[in-house]
Amino acid sequence: MTNILMALLWFALFGGAFGLLLAIASKAFHVKVDERIPEICDVLPGANCGGCGYAGCAALAEAIVKGEAKISACVVADNECVGKIAEIMGCPTEAAVRKRAQVMCSGSKDRAKKKYIYNGANDCIAATRLGGGDKLCPNGCIGLGTCTEVCSFGALNIVDGIAKVDDALCTGCGQCITACPKNIIRLVPFDAPYRVACMSVDKGPVTKSYCEVGCISCRICEKNCPVGAVTVNDFVASIDYEKCTGCGICADKCPRKIIHCDQSVIANAN
């Protein structure tokens, strides 16, 4: 009997003492945290994608409160989310600039020629080390899905041997851009209506020899653009979205049909 009483006594004592210790410690070691930080944390998307350049959503929230980061620094946040952050911070809202990633390659399995049969590790980075990948095009998508692995939002898929971005899911965080060893993923403004889905910097005939659709730098788009938004530099066309009005003449005139129209995508998203 005394044994049981002793056990009860000691454990009540232990429990009480430890509880008291923790209670005192939580008061004594209390770190004052700005209450806006957890509030902003709740508003942020919470994917911890790192697209803003901070370690995660919590780190960004801290930076916003400290004034180191803009309230629209989160690349994923939409206008509503930025508005809420502005409310918490008590400052005027800023327009969120939504972007989306695009894989600048259209050389799918049946369109682009390969220089060797790759049988190594299932990873673009490994494949790139073997002579820059199996495609003859120096800027062709390898299609082993390193970008699909890093995407926190499941927005990338490999379709017909090249990576394809699902615009509805893409938030423009830019993780895939860092991951891609060929450096062929680019951020475009979300509402950019047209894009050149090629980055081949070889001269026209060379590009033609290994890819059925690659840009041959014929400059038809450049000559036809009424506002001078399309230019051909380094043997590949590029669109200046500051100037582009979305008329679509370049896409119509392109003999290789490499300027893709994304208008339906944008309409669906809105």
Place this chain on the structure above:
Amino acid sequence: MKDILILMLTAVLIENYIFSRFLGICPFLGVSEKPDTALGMGFAVMFVMTLSSAATYAVYEYVLVRFDLEYLETIAFILIIATLVQFIEMFLKRFIPSLYGALGIYLPLITTNCAVLGAVLLNVDNGYNFVESIAFGFSSALGFTLAIVIFAGVRMRVSLAEPPKAFKGTPIALVTAGLIAMAFSGFSGMKF
């Protein structure tokens, strides 16, 4: 001194925590996707295991033994470890924020970890004195860190290969763990 060194070597290699005692398997499989997170987890375990070895030794020797309460050691140790980890977390947050930043997310994971509880119970079972307890706690955790970092390295290589569909994810991780455990069983022949 020689005894302590032998004890430590035994705890790290021959009776490795994961590969021969099969303790701490959940963090071993859960936090081993990348070598740097594995290393962070390993350091947190080392930190907590060493401190809790010391704390539980004191409580066991001066309270439980004295009042014939040895049969309640498991409950008492869980209580001590949980309190200790919470306390350390608060202490680090206040006084050493940089260390808190490095270990902070791993500390709550360890609160009721079987590896830590196992180490302090083994201390008692083996009848270690204070110094031996601390040495055993520290070196067990060192063995844990070694195992988890090696495993994370192997797992990173495996993630680039394409295993058959049925083996993707956890199955191939378990097969990998089994192979490393077999390699570690080679140490079991060592005698001092």
